[in-house]
Amino acid sequence: xxENQEHKxxxxxxxxxxxxxRLARIEGHLRATKEMTAAGRDCSEILLQIAAVQKALDNAAxxxxxxxxxxxxxxxIHNGNEEQVLSxxxxxxxxxxx
Amino acid sequence: xxENQEHKxxxxxxxxxxxxxRLARIEGHLRATKEMTAAGRDCSEILLQIAAVQKALDNAAxxxxxxxxxxxxxxxIHNGNEEQVLSxxxxxxxxxxx
Numbered sequence: 001x002x003e004n005q006e007h008k009x010x011x012x013x014x015x016x017x018x019x020x021x022r023l024a025r026i027e028g029h030l031r032a033t034k035e036m037t038a039a040g041r042d043c044s045e046i047l048l049q050i051a052a053v054q055k056a057l058d059n060a061a062x063x064x065x066x067x068x069x070x071x072x073x074x075x076x077i078h079n080g081n082e083e084q085v086l087s088x089x090x091x092x093x094x095x096x097x098x
Numbered sequence: 099x100x101e102n103q104e105h106k107x108x109x110x111x112x113x114x115x116x117x118x119x120r121l122a123r124i125e126g127h128l129r130a131t132k133e134m135t136a137a138g139r140d141c142s143e144i145l146l147q148i149a150a151v152q153k154a155l156d157n158a159a160x161x162x163x164x165x166x167x168x169x170x171x172x173x174x175i176h177n178g179n180e181e182q183v184l185s186x187x188x189x190x191x192x193x194x195x196x
Contacts, residue, residue, distance in 0.1 A: 043166035
């Protein structure tokens, strides 16, 4: 099992922990926004909070992508299996950048 | 207290409960994405999930905005205090639409 996981992802991303922490903070922010909505708070305020959550998600995605480029992609190219990694990355980017 | 709240927001939005439910689902989706990241899952997969969360937030914001237009804004204009409501809404839109 460990061997298999290592085969799938045998390196550590520099900012993984930082990205997890950011996503946890965004989750808390979204929970607070949900509670504001349930409490009947003003629509403009809720919209501002949703925009802030979106902005924070953009920044988390940007950090994730930079991390990915620095580790997975460079490594995959060294190992000669760039096609699969680049195809997955392109698909993710197509979905991400609207 | 209740009187003051009623003064601030004395009507019910048609889709408030639905928006709260959507935000709760998005919160769960984001939590799962955070756990995927912590588990070291593939970056492309995480990016796809973040994109899906963003898309769902866009749709929740759209529903919120439509609700707001149908209730608060129309009502505020009837009551003659449209300037304040429209200014808050414009600010929210400026922040929301990037």
